[in-house]
Amino acid sequence: AQKITQTQPGMFVQEKEAVTLDCTYDTSDQSYGLFWYKQPSSGEMIFLIYQGSYDEQNATEGRYSLNFQKARKSANLVISASQLGDSAMYFCAIIMNRDDKIIFGKGTRLHILP
Amino acid sequence: EAQVTQNPRYLITVTGKKLTVTCSQNMNHEYMSWYRQDPGLGLRQIYYSMNVEVTDKGDVPEGYKVSRKEKRNFPLILESPSPNQTSLYFCASSFHQDSNNQPQHFGDGTRLSIL
Numbered sequence: 001a002q003k004i005t006q007t008q009p010g011m012f013v014q015e016k017e018a019v020t021l022d023c024t025y026d027t028s029d030q031s032y033g034l035f036w037y038k039q040p041s042s043g044e045m046i047f048l049i050y051q052g053s054y055d056e057q058n059a060t061e062g063r064y065s066l067n068f069q070k071a072r073k074s075a076n077l078v079i080s081a082s083q084l085g086d087s088a089m090y091f092c093a094i095i096m097n098r099d100d101k102i103i104f105g106k107g108t109r110l111h112i113l114p
Numbered sequence: 115e116a117q118v119t120q121n122p123r124y125l126i127t128v129t130g131k132k133l134t135v136t137c138s139q140n141m142n143h144e145y146m147s148w149y150r151q152d153p154g155l156g157l158r159q160i161y162y163s164m165n166v167e168v169t170d171k172g173d174v175p176e177g178y179k180v181s182r183k184e185k186r187n188f189p190l191i192l193e194s195p196s197p198n199q200t201s202l203y204f205c206a207s208s209f210h211q212d213s214n215n216q217p218q219h220f221g222d223g224t225r226l227s228i229l
Contacts, residue, residue: 006156033215045204047217091156095215100164101172102147102218106156 003027004094006105013082014113020067021077021108023092031097034075036066039089039107048090051075087112116141120205120221128229129197135190135224137205145210146188147172147218148180150201157204163188164210195228202226 003026013019025034036048051059051066059066067076079086092105118139127133139146147162149172159172163182177199179191188207192199202225206218 035215035217037218043202043223045206045218045220047219050215050217052215093157097215099170100145100162100210101170102159102162103173104149104157104159106154 004092004103004105006090006092006108008108009106010109010111012111012113015084016081019079019082019086019110021079021090021092021110022074023076023105024072024074025092025094026073027094027096029096029098033095033097034066034068035093035095036064036075036077037091037093038086039091041088045091049077082112084112084114086110116219118205118207118219118221120203120224122224123222124225126227126229127195130194133192133195133226135192135203135205135226137188137190137221138186139188139205139207139219140186141207141209141219142185143207143209143219144185145216145218146182146205146207148178148188148190149204149206150174150199151204151223152201160190160203195226197228200226200228 005024032053034051038046049061049064051068063080065078089107091107095102148160149157158174161180163169205221208216208218
């Protein structure tokens with residue numbers, strides 16, 4: 001069965017530092033997509049970035065980039081120059097193109113310190 | 115405004131009393147999905163639908179039913195709710211075209227308490 005692992009339940013980071021949130025996945029499928037979402041304390045789910053399994057370049061969206069290492073089955077989110085507003089819960093998710101099922105990790109709670 | 119609308123936002127009810135949480139999207143999305151979010155467990159997919167009259171089980175379908183009679187609506191039905199279904203529920207939708215994966219647009223969530 002497919003699985004997503006986020007090994008950091010919580011992280012504290014100083015403002016303006018870069019942050020790496022870990023995500024590893026376990027699947028034997030070759031075709032899939034990886035997403036990162038942010039959930040602030042207000043509760044809404046906000047899409048951040050996407051990486052397809054066949055994409056050769058790492059995805060980037062503004063201050064967010066995805067460090068995709070397919071052989072290691074990892075898809076870490078990198079936030080550059082962190083801001084206080086980055087404090088939130090972050091979820092990694094995988095969609096299996098074989099059956100379109102989506103699996104989320106348990107999340108990492110990020111605290112940015114002033 | 116493009117949105118996914120869930121109703122109700124909050125509901126407290128009792129064990130065994132059938133309830134329906136509605137979900138509607140105005141973006142003409144093919145893919146719709148229900149998740150439950152529990153502390154320490156992240157989001158878990160309950161059911162999903164890739165188009166009208168097509169529904170599939172996610173990871174935690176037991177105790178839930180769904181239907182997709184129209185493209186825009188994807189209600190979640192709890193025929194006989196139990197306290198272990200107390201949770202925060204999210205509906206989400208996205209375009210779906212072969213392997214062209216698109217991000218999910220989420221509703222604001224429904225906090226359900228079963229006493």
